[in-house]
Amino acid sequence: EICEKKSRFICHVKPVETEEEATAFINAIKKEYWDARHNCSAFVIGRNAELTRCSDDGEPAGTAGRPMLEVLLNEEIRNVAVVVTRYFGGVLLGTGGLVRAYQSAVKEGLNASKVIEKKEGVRAVVTCDYNLSGKLQYIFEKNKYAILEAKYEENVSFILLIPTGDFTRVQKEVTEASSGQTELTKEDECIYAVVDGETILF
Template sequence: MRTLRETANGRYEEKKSVFLSRVLPVRSEEEARAKIADYRKENKGARHTVFAYIIDGTPVIERMSDDGEPQGTGGLPLLSLLQGRELKNVCLMVSRIFGGILLGVGGLSRAYKKAGEEALAQALFWQTTCAVEVTARLAYDIHAKLRPLLSTCQVVDEAFSDEVRVTLWIEQTKAAERMEELQSAAMGRLIWEKQHSAVFYRRSDGLLEPLE
């Protein structure tokens, strides 16, 4: 799933009207609505705050609102931006501060879309993926032997006492194969201590980072 890593903001001006935009990650419809309410309070001088959000699930939830603007001029352009980028668990909002000049239906639609694009242009997008956190216990001589192979893994912790404990993050689809590869290289002397599955961000460099 492609989603947003953190909040990003944008700004667009058209004929003295100011369009303030914000895109942010959300995990539920309730969270999205709370964020929209907060944004409205933050921009008290705005006549309208239009929004769109997509929440992953079964079924996927897609919502939008023109917030009193002519039908289809605000929420739909924002929803189209999210759909076109295949984003989920994301909310996009734009508050309009009226500048005294009417923009017309076409002008409003273009301005809201442009404001949404301005926020999205500042955003950092990551894929989410299921991954496994595994910890292996092994002797020092085996650890030395595995060091070249471990360097190709995402090692997140190493603890040294009478033996070595190595904790790895591995994408779930690759976990069984990678664990078998490590066990084979260790000549069967790895002891897998614990395994835990979770959802992680896959960064642009391929490394995993846990959801906060």
């Protein structure tokens, strides 16, 4: 939240995957802050910003929604919706003042949020004997690959998360390290992110 000449600008930020999710979020904020003068919004969906929308919600054209959208695009933030709620303080800010206030509110909202980078990955599995498990584990830890699950039964099985671009190289490394005794096989493809050292699957 920021204050500009007695007007309050409150920024709400939410990750969204579809236009329907973004619209539902915007409508929910408008309903919650029904007594505010304006609830201006912007959202960007798609890795290459394939879908963008913005609304001035009664502010002079081009002074709110578009400047808010430009912050998201310039910061290369994707799959997110923002709503800035304005409680009018009685002092007109002028066109330039409005643009600065709405952009500042979005920047503050993003600064208070945790931005995560989604990546394409492969969930892969490898099974080996106990003698080989230490060597393979060293390879995975050296490359900083997340071991999602380890099963210690008659043999050892590792389920790993590997960046898509690394899979072929690591597959070859596992085959060579095991002298062809085992191989890394692909289970499925997924989207993931690493947040504060923790791997999150989507």
